[in-house]
Amino acid sequence: MGNRYQPFDSGSTLGGCSCGRHADQAAHSAATAGAAHDAHDGGSADREAAWCDAVEAAAVRALFPRNAMRRAFIRAVGKSTAIAAVYSVLPIASLQQAFAETKATQLEKRDLNVGFLPITCATPLIAAEPLGFYKEEGLNVTLNKVGGWALVRDRMLNRELDASHMLAPMPLAISLGVGSQPTPTRVATIQNVNGQAIVLALKHKDNRDPRNWKGFRFAIPFDYSMHSFLLRYYLAEHGIDPDRDVQLRVTPPAEMIANLRAGNIDGFLGPDPFNQRAVFDEVGFIHILSKDIWAGHPCCSFSVPDAFVRQNPNAFAALLRANLRAAAYASDVAHRAELSKMIAAPAYLNQPELVIRQVLTGTYADGIGHVHRVADRIDFQPLPWYSMATWMMTQMKRWGYLKGGIDYRSLAQQVFLLTDAENAMKQIGETPPDLAGNGGYQPITVMGRAFDASRPDAYLNGFAIKRA
Amino acid sequence: MTAIRRFTLRSKAALCSLALLALLLVIWQAATLPKTPVATAPTTASKATSAEAAEAAEYAVLMGKAPDPAANGAAVDSVKVTGFPSPAEFAHEAARQLAHPFHDNGPNDKGVGIQLGYSLVRVAAGYAIALLVAVPLGFVIGMSRLAFLAFNPFIQVLKPISPLAWMPIALYTIKSSSASAVFVIFICSVWPMLVNTAFGVAGVRRDWLNVARTLEVAPLRSALLVVLPAAAPTIVTGMRISMGIAWLVIVAAEMLVGGTGIGYFLWNEWNNLSLANVLFSVLLIGLVGMTLDLLFAQLQRKVTYVD
Numbered sequence: 177m178g179n180r181y182q183p184f185d186s187g188s189t190l191g192g193c194s195c196g197r198h199a200d201q202a203a204h205s206a207a208t209a210g211a212a213h214d215a216h217d218g219g220s221a222d223r224e225a226a227w228c229d230a231v232e233a234a235a236v237r238a239l240f241p242r243n244a245m246r247r248a249f250i251r252a253v254g255k256s257t258a259i260a261a262v263y264s265v266l267p268i269a270s271l272q273q274a275f276a277e278t279k280a281t282q283l284e285k286r287d288l289n290v291g292f293l294p295i296t297c298a299t300p301l302i303a304a305e306p307l308g309f310y311k312e313e314g315l316n317v318t319l320n321k322v323g324g325w326a327l328v329r330d331r332m333l334n335r336e337l338d339a340s341h342m343l344a345p346m347p348l349a350i351s352l353g354v355g356s357q358p359t360p361t362r363v364a365t366i367q368n369v370n371g372q373a374i375v376l377a378l379k380h381k382d383n384r385d386p387r388n389w390k391g392f393r394f395a396i397p398f399d400y401s402m403h404s405f406l407l408r409y410y411l412a413e414h415g416i417d418p419d420r421d422v423q424l425r426v427t428p429p430a431e432m433i434a435n436l437r438a439g440n441i442d443g444f445l446g447p448d449p450f451n452q453r454a455v456f457d458e459v460g461f462i463h464i465l466s467k468d469i470w471a472g473h474p475c476c477s478f479s480v481p482d483a484f485v486r487q488n489p490n491a492f493a494a495l496l497r498a499n500l501r502a503a504a505y506a507s508d509v510a511h512r513a514e515l516s517k518m519i520a521a522p523a524y525l526n527q528p529e530l531v532i533r534q535v536l537t538g539t540y541a542d543g544i545g546h547v548h549r550v551a552d553r554i555d556f557q558p559l560p561w562y563s564m565a566t567w568m569m570t571q572m573k574r575w576g577y578l579k580g581g582i583d584y585r586s587l588a589q590q591v592f593l594l595t596d597a598e599n600a601m602k603q604i605g606e607t608p609p610d611l612a613g614n615g616g617y618q619p620i621t622v623m624g625r626a627f628d629a630s631r632p633d634a635y636l637n638g639f640a641i642k643r644a
Numbered sequence: 645m646t647a648i649r650r651f652t653l654r655s656k657a658a659l660c661s662l663a664l665l666a667l668l669l670v671i672w673q674a675a676t677l678p679k680t681p682v683a684t685a686p687t688t689a690s691k692a693t694s695a696e697a698a699e700a701a702e703y704a705v706l707m708g709k710a711p712d713p714a715a716n717g718a719a720v721d722s723v724k725v726t727g728f729p730s731p732a733e734f735a736h737e738a739a740r741q742l743a744h745p746f747h748d749n750g751p752n753d754k755g756v757g758i759q760l761g762y763s764l765v766r767v768a769a770g771y772a773i774a775l776l777v778a779v780p781l782g783f784v785i786g787m788s789r790l791a792f793l794a795f796n797p798f799i800q801v802l803k804p805i806s807p808l809a810w811m812p813i814a815l816y817t818i819k820s821s822s823a824s825a826v827f828v829i830f831i832c833s834v835w836p837m838l839v840n841t842a843f844g845v846a847g848v849r850r851d852w853l854n855v856a857r858t859l860e861v862a863p864l865r866s867a868l869l870v871v872l873p874a875a876a877p878t879i880v881t882g883m884r885i886s887m888g889i890a891w892l893v894i895v896a897a898e899m900l901v902g903g904t905g906i907g908y909f910l911w912n913e914w915n916n917l918s919l920a921n922v923l924f925s926v927l928l929i930g931l932v933g934m935t936l937d938l939l940f941a942q943l944q945r946k947v948t949y950v951d
Contacts, residue, residue: 294915321752323900323911327815334819430915437727456708457727457917523753526916534706541706547699 181233186250284488291322291340294525295447297476300502313494325398342479349400360482367476371554372466373451376443386414395427395444405571407445412641448535461543470622496600503558512536562588562616563629576643676730729920737920762904770829782841807893825897833890840882844875876947884940
């Protein structure tokens, strides 16, 4: 056993990096970058031990701020005497117990209701249940399959759901009062990036130039969705006005496929696995993956009402950590085949496992005879960058959902809880990418056009087709 | 002698029903016969390179047309069904559901038996509330012309509103999805009972009311002992219609509200585009509805009288 920080070892160094085991932060990053992703610790018992070690090491460090002095002391009196001396001066055992007690009573609410829709975007949220991540954080989470996005919104506003899977723009819309009562809602993590596609009916196999798509009827799952924004952007870039030249209908995903089969729509931009399901059922083909419109675009989010965050900060932090663990697990391509079996179950997605496997592993049939291998067809990068929020707001303004002056910066920082997510990632031992680099504004390029988040209105005015 | 004639009539009717069912099954089978396979592989020439052949083979596996080597012999799901299922595929799915009707794998995956139970409980709750409101109110409306004229506009406006329209209103104001479902059942099934009760009460024979008045019977006793039995057949007819509507509404309500119930089960299977399971749910809904109606038919026989 022994304390992992080795405070009573005459050769150790205390302090330096965030986990305490390396000389400095750089060495820590180098070491953890090489470690495997499934270095999630062995559960709460392990974490208890870690906290006890940390308390002891911190106490010793407080007594001996400089390593040289501490080492000299240990060498002078010997390890066991040093331990006895330190323990006689500081009440380390009571500190550890106090810590353990506060940890155990920390969670304000253990039984949580979390909603989800049966699409692959919700993989981290769903997988955290069979993988045991919720239980490890001491939470008793009940996953509720919800019938549609409007219901998710209503049930969260009713406080029936403590947290939910939502489309990434929905918390922005709800907080601003667009399409519902204004209620502050927050994005805790981005559930997935990429993971959508434009699917067309098989009869349009030879009509793949979007410039010829005047008069087409498309289906989208919801107005305030990345699906809607990306489809509109794609059409507008090819000179088609999405409100005047084509019809956009809001349709649930299963009905998108039924309508495609019946010929009521010409295509849709939908969530996976329904794109792959359309191919599997031989009613459509994949025209373009959404990652080819914007590589790394956010799709769905894990959202909470602001009231929940304020009233239950520790339960929220535990939920966040469980989700981030699941996202880290899911982003490892080695786990994708296993995950597809897990989430194909009737309690979760209720889809054929082969369809989900094609989405998660990125080796898929496109519906017109070819097999593609695209490793990041869907990926799970959980950080909610402010630049994503800003882009979404410019698009909402572009299409007339938002009117008037918008304070992009403050809204993005209010709704997207980037710092919470970064802190939670550090807590679970993951390294958040680019901590201090760009202040939360990652660069974005959509269809070759760069987005400068510091000048959103200029970006907006640069579009030929808009309603603003 | 009439008993024998009734028996022969019944057996004739049974034979006709069976013949109709057989005809429907034959049409169904004929309509869903597998079509002659169209050549899907574009490589018709013998110049197909090994790379193209490998791609075509992998493509076939990914489209569910060839057995999946990674499935480790899980042959059950390799039967790919798209479009309308044939009777055999339907029977296969139905057998699978009926094999474990009471399984419970957590909140989102329960057996059909359990889901039906949830639905019946919701229907019972909504229906009971509707009964408690409709019968007394119907009495009042039936006995008083003033009450009838006062309430009639409201009844006529609210009666034709569909449950799907009530759902968002209920969800927004009541804020609890299970209470909203019960409210929607109540608000949709109350009208037939209300109207029929009013009609039955208004149509009680004058003579009987006059006799009761001559005997100086108190109004409440008169209502319970004279009017109620006289109007009972009409009231029970109203109850029967209302039950049918309540059962119809619960499916719609549960598809929206989700979580448990036969409506949710149907929606979950629809989400998987498993039409065989959807048809199975529909059949179950119909059978349960028929059973409920039979129960009310029994009740009706008990209160019918020859005038």
